[in-house]
Every structure is written in C-alpha cells, then in structure tokens.
Amino acid sequence: MKICVLGAGAWGTALAVNAGARHDVTLWARDAAQATPMNAARVNARYLPGAIFPERLSVQAGDAAQAYAGANLVIIATPMAALRGQLHLLRGFKAPVAWLSKGVEPVVDESQPFGLLAHEIRAEVAPDLMAGVLSGPSFAQEVAQGRPTALVAASAHAQVRDLLVEAFHGPALRVYGNDDIVGVEVGGAVKNVLAIATGLCDGLALGLNARAALITRGLAEMTRFGLALGARADTFMGLSGLGDLVLTATGDLSRNRKVGLLLAQGRTLAQAVDSLGHVAEGVYCARTVVQRARLLGIEMPIAEGVVALLDGKSSPAQALANLMGREPSADPG
Ligand SMILES: NC(=O)c1ccc[n+]([C@@H]2O[C@H](COP(=O)([O-])OP(=O)(O)OC[C@H]3O[C@@H](n4cnc5c(N)ncnc54)[C@H](O)[C@@H]3O)[C@@H](O)[C@H]2O)c1
Numbered sequence: 001m002k003i004c005v006l007g008a009g010a011w012g013t014a015l016a017v018n019a020g021a022r023h024d025v026t027l028w029a030r031d032a033a034q035a036t037p038m039n040a041a042r043v044n045a046r047y048l049p050g051a052i053f054p055e056r057l058s059v060q061a062g063d064a065a066q067a068y069a070g071a072n073l074v075i076i077a078t079p080m081a082a083l084r085g086q087l088h089l090l091r092g093f094k095a096p097v098a099w100l101s102k103g104v105e106p107v108v109d110e111s112q113p114f115g116l117l118a119h120e121i122r123a124e125v126a127p128d129l130m131a132g133v134l135s136g137p138s139f140a141q142e143v144a145q146g147r148p149t150a151l152v153a154a155s156a157h158a159q160v161r162d163l164l165v166e167a168f169h170g171p172a173l174r175v176y177g178n179d180d181i182v183g184v185e186v187g188g189a190v191k192n193v194l195a196i197a198t199g200l201c202d203g204l205a206l207g208l209n210a211r212a213a214l215i216t217r218g219l220a221e222m223t224r225f226g227l228a229l230g231a232r233a234d235t236f237m238g239l240s241g242l243g244d245l246v247l248t249a250t251g252d253l254s255r256n257r258k259v260g261l262l263l264a265q266g267r268t269l270a271q272a273v274d275s276l277g278h279v280a281e282g283v284y285c286a287r288t289v290v291q292r293a294r295l296l297g298i299e300m301p302i303a304e305g306v307v308a309l310l311d312g313k314s315s316p317a318q319a320l321a322n323l324m325g326r327e328p329s330a331d332p333g
C-alpha cells in the first residue's frame with residue numbers, strides 16, 4: 001500500500017515509522033528546513049528523537065499534492081488548527097483520508113460560538129471525501145518504540161476502517177473499528193480537558209482519591225456531552241472514551257496533563273504552553289466544550305472549572321471549592 005502522512009510532528013512521524021515497516025510511506029513536512037535533515041539523518045530529531053526511519057519511509061516538503069499523488073490512503077497528522085487547510089487541499093481526492101487530530105478547531109473569530117470537531121469541518125469543506133479518524137490511547141513515543149498499543153478507526157465508511165486496519169494493524173499495534181465517529185472524536189477532544197484537570201489535581205497533591213473521582217466524573221461529563229451531539233453511549237466505554245481518558249489523565253507523557261501540572265506550580269498558561277514544544281489541544285478544547293455544553297443544556301462542572309482556571313478567573317482552590325460544594329447527585333449520571 002502507498003500511504004502519505006501529512007504533518008511530521010510526533011504522532012505523524014510515529015505512525016509513518018510504524019507503517020513504513022510494511023508499506024511505502026511518504027511523510028510530508030510543512031517546510032523543507034524540517035524535511036532535509038530528516039531525510040539525511042533518517043530520524044525526526046525535533047519531534048520524535050530515537051525512532052529510526054525504515055527504508056520504505058521517505059520525507060518530502062513543498063507541494064503536498066505531489067506527496068499524496070497516487071496514495072491509497074492519506075493520513076492528516078497536523079494539529080486541529082491546520083486540519084481545515086489540509087481538507088481543503090484534499091477536496092476531490094478519491095482514496096480514503098483519515099485524520100489523527102484530537103480536539104476542536106481553535107476559535108479565531110469571536111463571532112464563532114465554538115470550534116468544530118473534525119468531522120464537522122470535513123462536512124463543511126470536503127463532504128464528498130471518504131474519511132474517518134484514527135484515535136485512541138497512544139503516546140507517540142511508545143508506538144515508536146514498538147510498545148503494545150490499541151487504536152480505534154472510526155468512520156461511517158467500512159472501506160476507510162478496513163484500510164486503516166490494513167495500514168497500521170500489526171504485531172505491536174491493534175486497530176479496532178467503530179462507526180461512531182462523533183463519539184470517537186468527542187472522546188479524543190474532552191479527554192484533553194480532563195487531563196489538564198487531573199494534572200492540576202496531581203500537581204496540587206490532592207490525592208489519588210481525588211484523581212479517581214475526576215476521571216470517573218469526567219467520563220460522565222464526556223458521555224453526557226457526546227450523547228447530546230449524537231454519539232453512542234458504548235463508545236465512551238471504548239478506546240477513545242475510557243481508554244484515552246485513563247492514558248492522558250494519568251500518563252506523564254501527556255502534554256495536556258503537563259499543562260495542568262505546570263499551572264499547579266504557578267506557571268502562567270502562556271509559560272506552560274511555551275515550555276511544551278508540542279501542541280496541547282486541551283487548551284483550545286476547553287472553552288468550546290463548555291460553550292457548546294451550555295448551549296446544549298449539559299452540565300460539565302469539571303470542564304467549567306478548567307476554563308475558569310485557564311481564563312484566570314479562578315484559582316485552583318476556588319475551582320476545587322466549586323466542585324466540592326455542588327449539590328449531591330446520582331452516580332453514574
Ligand atoms: N503526540 C501524540 O502522542 C499524539 C497521539 C495521538 C494523537 N495526537 C494528536 O495528533 C495531532 C498532532 O499532534 P503531534 O503530537 O504530532 O503534534 P506536534 O506538536 O508534535 O507536531 C505538530 C506538527 O504539525 C505541524 N504543523 C503545524 N501546523 C501545520 C500546518 N498548518 N500545516 C502542516 N503542518 C503543520 C508542525 O510543523 C509539526 O510538525 C494533535 O491533534 C494531537 O492531539 C498526538
């Protein structure tokens with residue numbers, strides 16, 4: 001199979017290295033200054049040091065259309081902020097396309113009520129594309145090291161799910177299918193916000209009981225939000241719900257969790273984000289999730305607390321007091 005991966009960050013590179021062991025893979029980097037040293041050194045020293053490129057992996061820069069010409073599968077591996085542009089370029093492309101981006105599009109215009117999920121952007125920009133998302137609990141570094149990982153391929157098209165299995169399913173990587181793309185994308189977006197919350201919780205040494213409570217009640221928030229957007233409840237018990245929430249909320253490789261840990265140390269949001277060197281999608285997701293939940297009449301108190309903190313409208317102590325001071329309610333629920 002010929003696969004083109006658009007975007008040479010940590011995750012795009014990890015999956016390109018993985019698939020390059022069995023398929024012809026072109027990894028497209030936004031600028032030549034990134035591509036040239038990668039081709040020479042056979043490693044992405046900036047975003048994924050240590051993962052040696054297999055022979056069948058080549059790096060290209062420049063015109064993306066040249067990179068994906070003739071590909072059987074295109075993978076968009078950019079942050080959400082770049083997804084619309086990539087989908088725009090791919091309009092009219094006949095082979096399946098899948099994105100790896102987890103989150104919502106950042107709001108650039110204040111008149112926009114909230115940022116869109118990936119499948120909503122695709123519906124606006126390229127409705128005819130045969131498309132889906134590859135998501136689930138997966139730190140790029142671990143996939144690059146060949147550590148056992150399970151992903152979920154979500155699409156309304158069986159052909160897209162099957163092709164993603166053919167491309168990536170292997171000895172160290174299992175790929176499961178799901179036709180609930182809304183649920184899988186909601187899971188991948190909301191877990192980022194909840195990982196900021198658990199990072200804060202752990203950074204403030206609130207304890208393991210508190211972290212378990214945040215994860216569990218966070219899953220309830222994620223599920224309520226997803227159901228209101230048309231997702232299926234069982235998706236949130238799967239890899240992109242519970243699975244990615246547990247990984248991102250507890251795993252110290254998570255950039256979103258790191259944002260919470262750094263805020264707990266007294267860093268500003270700008271300092272926390274700058275120190276990562278990678279994207280933390282939860283920072284953009286938080287406001288959208290809360291804004292959309294309010295419009296839908298859904299209660300998301302943990303996400304509300306994260307937004308108040310990110311906006312500098314609340315201290316961690318106030319956010320905690322707000323959560324602990326809520327009226328008793330049902331569990332689960
Ligand atoms: N890193 C992970 O472990 C991981 C795992 C699963 C999903 N994801 C998701 O994948 C997406 C990408 O994450 P990442 O970790 O690879 O990010 P990263 O911060 O490591 O790299 C981002 C890459 O995107 C490129 N980029 C930025 N804007 C671009 C544009 N306009 N056009 C083309 N390329 C552009 C950058 O040059 C860089 O190569 C995010 O949505 C993230 O949530 C990441």
Ligand SMILES: O=P(O)(O)OC[C@H](O)CO
Pocket residue numbers: 102136137138139192195244247248253254255256257279280281
């Ligand atoms: O580092 P994070 O927080 O963006 O999480 C990476 C992956 O999404 C985990 O599945």
